[in-house]
Amino acid sequence: MKFGVLVFPGSNCDRDVAYVTRDILKQPTRMVWHEETDISDLDVVVIPGGFSYGDYLRCGAIARFSPVMQATVEHANKGKLVLGICNGFQVLTEAGLLPGALVRNRDLHFVCDRIPLRVERTNLPWTQLYQKGEVITLPIAHGEGNYYADADTLAELEDSDQVLFRYEGENPNGSLNNIAAICNIKGNVLGMMPHPERASDAMLGGTDGLKLFEGLLKVAVAAMV
Amino acid sequence: MVVLKYQARIYVTLRPSVLDPAGTAVQSGLKHMGYENVEQVRIGKYVELTLTAESLDAATKQLDVICDQLLANVVIENYRFELAEVSAPAEAKV
Numbered sequence: 001m002k003f004g005v006l007v008f009p010g011s012n013c014d015r016d017v018a019y020v021t022r023d024i025l026k027q028p029t030r031m032v033w034h035e036e037t038d039i040s041d042l043d044v045v046v047i048p049g050g051f052s053y054g055d056y057l058r059c060g061a062i063a064r065f066s067p068v069m070q071a072t073v074e075h076a077n078k079g080k081l082v083l084g085i086c087n088g089f090q091v092l093t094e095a096g097l098l099p100g101a102l103v104r105n106r107d108l109h110f111v112c113d114r115i116p117l118r119v120e121r122t123n124l125p126w127t128q129l130y131q132k133g134e135v136i137t138l139p140i141a142h143g144e145g146n147y148y149a150d151a152d153t154l155a156e157l158e159d160s161d162q163v164l165f166r167y168e169g170e171n172p173n174g175s176l177n178n179i180a181a182i183c184n185i186k187g188n189v190l191g192m193m194p195h196p197e198r199a200s201d202a203m204l205g206g207t208d209g210l211k212l213f214e215g216l217l218k219v220a221v222a223a224m225v
Numbered sequence: 226m227v228v229l230k231y232q233a234r235i236y237v238t239l240r241p242s243v244l245d246p247a248g249t250a251v252q253s254g255l256k257h258m259g260y261e262n263v264e265q266v267r268i269g270k271y272v273e274l275t276l277t278a279e280s281l282d283a284a285t286k287q288l289d290v291i292c293d294q295l296l297a298n299v300v301i302e303n304y305r306f307e308l309a310e311v312s313a314p315a316e317a318k319v
Binding site (some may be wrong): 057094100101104105107108148 | 243247
């Protein structure tokens with residue numbers, strides 16, 4: 001299973017993701033510069049956290065128009081996997097691959113913490129190794145993670161079971177319905193504010209994020225059989 | 226072909242349904258200044274740009290796309306703009 005990690009000017013979690021996919025999971029992984037246009041060799045595109053283009057104008061707004069994002073939209077439209085973490089989630093909403101938007105945290109603070117999340121759905125590659133209803137702990141670090149969508153969009157998300165992770169207990173940023181992660185209707189595009197890549201090595205204090213990446217490998221094995 | 230130059234002033238504001246914690250923080254600052262009578266603060270963005278186009282109509286159409294696609298995120302923001310021809314026309318490029 002080949003991973004590609006997009007790198008924009010200002011991305012800063014790109015190497016953390018590559019460490020998980022390449023060093024821990026031993027999967028071929030390449031860094032993909034934002035000016036690249038051919039990503040047809042990739043199975044999974046990961047849009048990492050950080051501050052793409054300095055977060056100028058709005059988080060993710062300018063990244064959306066980069067050449068690599070045009071290619072990523074095509075990749076997603078083919079039904080292939082796209083994961084956006086933190087700033088990557090913001091990029092996915094700006095690009096229209098996911099509905100809604102991420103706005104400034106309710107209390108204005110940049111929150112950097114480890115928080116409990118409830119796993120809401122497990123019949124997708126992303127979450128298949130978790131138990132439904134299980135509460136896991138992942139790090140968050142963002143200033144604009146407050147998920148917003150209009151009432152109709154929110155109802156659609158809930159009706160079609162597109163919320164994969166929800167904040168359990170205290171909501172750190174004011175997101176509607178305690179949303180921490182959503183997927184598109186097909187389920188092949190996932191956006192999440194928490195950082196699974198920062199919780200994949202026991203040395204860093206937790207491994208609750210590793211199953212998300214391992215679940216993807218199971219898809220590859222299933223496809224080969 | 227005559228190419229005209231236009232100045233655009235673009236106002237991007239949060240939709241009323243979106244909370245504006247930054248505006249609320251500024252309001253509380255104003256309270257500390259003694260302005261108890263300030264009832265609401267909403268913070269938006271103001272963008273100036275100049276562009277060339279064949280006509281006001283063409284410039285308006287282009288600017289509308291620019292605002293809709295990039296300058297504003299219409300999921301959370303509204304926009305409006307004013308366009309005015311700049312007095313000295315830009316040199317026509319052949």
